[in-house]
Amino acid sequence: MKITVKLFATLRRGRFDRETMEPSDSSRVIDIVRLLEIPEQEAAIIFINSRHAEFDTVLHEGDTLAIFPPVGGG
Amino acid sequence: MDKILRIDMGAKGGPQFKVEALGAYAGLGGRAMTSSVVAQEVPPLCHPLGAENKLVIAPGMLSGTSASMSGRISVGCKSPLTGGIKEANSGGQGAQVLARLGYAAVILEGKPEGDDLYKILINKDGVKIEKDNSLKMLPNYDLVDTLKKIHGDKITCISIGPAGEMKLGAASIAITDIEVRPSRHAGRGGVGAVMGSKRVKVIILDDTGLKNREPKDPEKFRAANKKFVEGLTTHSVTGQALPAYGTNVLTNIINEAGGYPSYNFREGQFAGASKISGETFADIETKRGGSATHPCHRGCVIRCSGTYVDKDGNYLTKQPEYETVWAHGGNCGIDDPDAIAQIDFLDDNIGLDTIEMGATIGVAMQAGLAKFGDAAAAIELVKEVGKGTPLGKILGSGAGVTGKVFGVEKVPVVKNQALPAYDPRAIQGIGVTYATSPMGADHTAGYAIATNILKSGGYVDPLKTEGQVELSRNLQIATTAIDSTGMCLFIAFAVLDQPDTFQALIDLLNAFYGWSLTGDDVTALGKKVLKIERDFNAKAGFTKEQDRLPRFFSTDPVSPHNITFQVKDSELDSVFNW
Numbered sequence: 001m002k003i004t005v006k007l008f009a010t011l012r013r014g015r016f017d018r019e020t021m022e023p024s025d026s027s028r029v030i031d032i033v034r035l036l037e038i039p040e041q042e043a044a045i046i047f048i049n050s051r052h053a054e055f056d057t058v059l060h061e062g063d064t065l066a067i068f069p070p071v072g073g074g
Numbered sequence: 075m076d077k078i079l080r081i082d083m084g085a086k087g088g089p090q091f092k093v094e095a096l097g098a099y100a101g102l103g104g105r106a107m108t109s110s111v112v113a114q115e116v117p118p119l120c121h122p123l124g125a126e127n128k129l130v131i132a133p134g135m136l137s138g139t140s141a142s143m144s145g146r147i148s149v150g151c152k153s154p155l156t157g158g159i160k161e162a163n164s165g166g167q168g169a170q171v172l173a174r175l176g177y178a179a180v181i182l183e184g185k186p187e188g189d190d191l192y193k194i195l196i197n198k199d200g201v202k203i204e205k206d207n208s209l210k211m212l213p214n215y216d217l218v219d220t221l222k223k224i225h226g227d228k229i230t231c232i233s234i235g236p237a238g239e240m241k242l243g244a245a246s247i248a249i250t251d252i253e254v255r256p257s258r259h260a261g262r263g264g265v266g267a268v269m270g271s272k273r274v275k276v277i278i279l280d281d282t283g284l285k286n287r288e289p290k291d292p293e294k295f296r297a298a299n300k301k302f303v304e305g306l307t308t309h310s311v312t313g314q315a316l317p318a319y320g321t322n323v324l325t326n327i328i329n330e331a332g333g334y335p336s337y338n339f340r341e342g343q344f345a346g347a348s349k350i351s352g353e354t355f356a357d358i359e360t361k362r363g364g365s366a367t368h369p370c371h372r373g374c375v376i377r378c379s380g381t382y383v384d385k386d387g388n389y390l391t392k393q394p395e396y397e398t399v400w401a402h403g404g405n406c407g408i409d410d411p412d413a414i415a416q417i418d419f420l421d422d423n424i425g426l427d428t429i430e431m432g433a434t435i436g437v438a439m440q441a442g443l444a445k446f447g448d449a450a451a452a453i454e455l456v457k458e459v460g461k462g463t464p465l466g467k468i469l470g471s472g473a474g475v476t477g478k479v480f481g482v483e484k485v486p487v488v489k490n491q492a493l494p495a496y497d498p499r500a501i502q503g504i505g506v507t508y509a510t511s512p513m514g515a516d517h518t519a520g521y522a523i524a525t526n527i528l529k530s531g532g533y534v535d536p537l538k539t540e541g542q543v544e545l546s547r548n549l550q551i552a553t554t555a556i557d558s559t560g561m562c563l564f565i566a567f568a569v570l571d572q573p574d575t576f577q578a579l580i581d582l583l584n585a586f587y588g589w590s591l592t593g594d595d596v597t598a599l600g601k602k603v604l605k606i607e608r609d610f611n612a613k614a615g616f617t618k619e620q621d622r623l624p625r626f627f628s629t630d631p632v633s634p635h636n637i638t639f640q641v642k643d644s645e646l647d648s649v650f651n652w
């Protein structure tokens with residue numbers, strides 16, 4: 001299946017801003033995090049199609065996965 | 075900080091001052107001080123621009139000490155924008171310097187006849203009040219340049235620009251930063267208009283020859299500060315994300331969450347978001363020779379600010395905050411960082427709240443005064459305010475007035491103050507804060523984004539109503555207390571996550587004052603101040619019907635989640651039942 005992966009802030013360093021990936025069917029978020037060698041505590045905030053997701057959320061064809069490190073502001 | 079400076083601007087024969095003991099206000103600082111003085115001394119039904127209103131400027135309880143992060147200043151009054159009590163909070167050097175000079179508050183009272191303009195000088199030798207009409211209508215940056223030539227470059231200025239002199243609802247009070255630039259603002263609620271009504275152009279502070287305030291128990295204080303700083307520098311948000319990208323790191327995440335109000339709150343995502351994100355700004359700043367990590371006052375270790383320079387490397391403005399970038403950016407359909415930086419400078423120079431002005435331009439665009447996305451037109455509209463044309467004065471009166479004048483239905487204000495950069499439909503918790511804060515729509519008053527979006531201090535689903543009232547209540551209480559200490563609110567990310575860092579903050583207060591406060595006492599302080607503020611507003615004529623969002627948030631779903639604001643009125647009315 002094809003998904004879009006977006007990385008932000010420090011996670012972009014040495015990786016990318018946005019890429020299409022083709023993981024195997026029924027991959028979970030954690031599989032992508034590991035594939036990209038992102039330390040687990042660095043993948044602090046995860047969205048799939050603008051909704052919060054968890055490490056074990058299963059991905060589907062066409063999903064947009066966005067991963068953020070811990071961030072704050074206001 | 076054992077005295078209060080009271081200046082009667084309306085005294086017969088010219089302004090008079092007296093220095094008083096703290097009396098009943100002993101031990102208070104920041105928001106606890108400003109709100110207590112306003113509630114005690116200002117008639118709730120007075121006209122905000124009349125002689126009965128007072129402008130209270132107060133450093134926090136720990137300002138002027140060696141405690142890190144302690145340089146936030148509170149400015150309070152009855153707000154000309156909301157008609158209720160107001161505390162506007164700012165960084166810059168003001169709090170540290172005023173506290174070192176020994177003042178727990180400066181209170182401007184009364185109002186002179188005629189239109190002479192005054193400057194007030196405060197240094198170790200005392201207080202001087204001088205008429206100076208040569209300063210009339212000077213923008214903030216020009217004003218500070220002029221004053222530096224006369225008073226040297228060791229000064230700290232608390233000033234108003236033309237907007238304050240014109241007594242406009244969006245007028246801010248500028249506080250100079252470490253580089254003596256008027257780049258930090260007590261922005262919200264039209265506090266600059268109240269200073270303008272008192273005919274005070276600037277308060278010039280100079281703490282040359284004075285030392286930090288001494289704690290009761292210096293050793294314990296040092297130890298607590300060490301722990302506090304460790305907690306901040308090792309936490310991933312206060313130690314890494316905020317220093318690297320500043321508050322504008324939020325653009326991408328709020329946009330991703332579908333809570334980024336675009337085109338005057340019509341949509342919840344903005345196609346141009348990445349072009350104006352914190353990542354992009356940090357990139358530009360670094361490439362052009364600005365700086366992406368910079369403290370707004372001495373003693374700040376988080377350093378969320380930065381310096382934005384133009385293509386030739388010349389200073390343009392400080393790194394614009396997320397809410398500024400949103401207000402003048404996505405909210406107006408604008409995705410040009412240089413244009414946004416230019417407007418940030420214009421707002422600071424004219425003396426305007428960037429949130430109120432951005433929301434106002436959004437409403438003006440909705441009304442057809444300019445097209446969404448037209449940065450050049452937005453710049454011209456802000457310049458109108460500086461010129462004081464009739465159109466400029468309407469815009470400078472804020473989003474509410476502008477909406478009324480141009481017949482716009484969807485105007486994003488609560489208690490007539492503009493909503494900041496988070497859509498309350500996609501992030502329901504912040505909607506509760508917007509609706510119920512005694513300040514009017516204010517994200518900082520109870521920053522539910524932390525828990526709704528950033529998973530800081532737990533997680534409450536932003537799209538559901540469950541848990542939002544409790545979340546907003548607890549945050550409003552904690553924020554009110556933090557705003558009284560003089561600490562920058564951004565310590566909350568570490569303090570909410572790390573019990574040790576929270577304890578270090580309490581230890582700082584205890585070691586400084588010789589108190590034995592517990593966490594519960596801090597909560598009690600927050601509740602007490604909120605109650606004072608709510609009581610003032612009730613006497614000023616506010617009822618629960620003002621604790622509501624504009625109707626369109628309940629009737630118009632916003633993309634991409636296609637959701638309305640769903641927290642019930644009865645739940646909103648329970649926020650302050652503790």
Ligand code: SF4
Nearest residue numbers: 165370374376378562
């Ligand atoms: S963290 Fe940012 S806003 Fe807070 S004191 Fe430091 S520079 Fe100022």
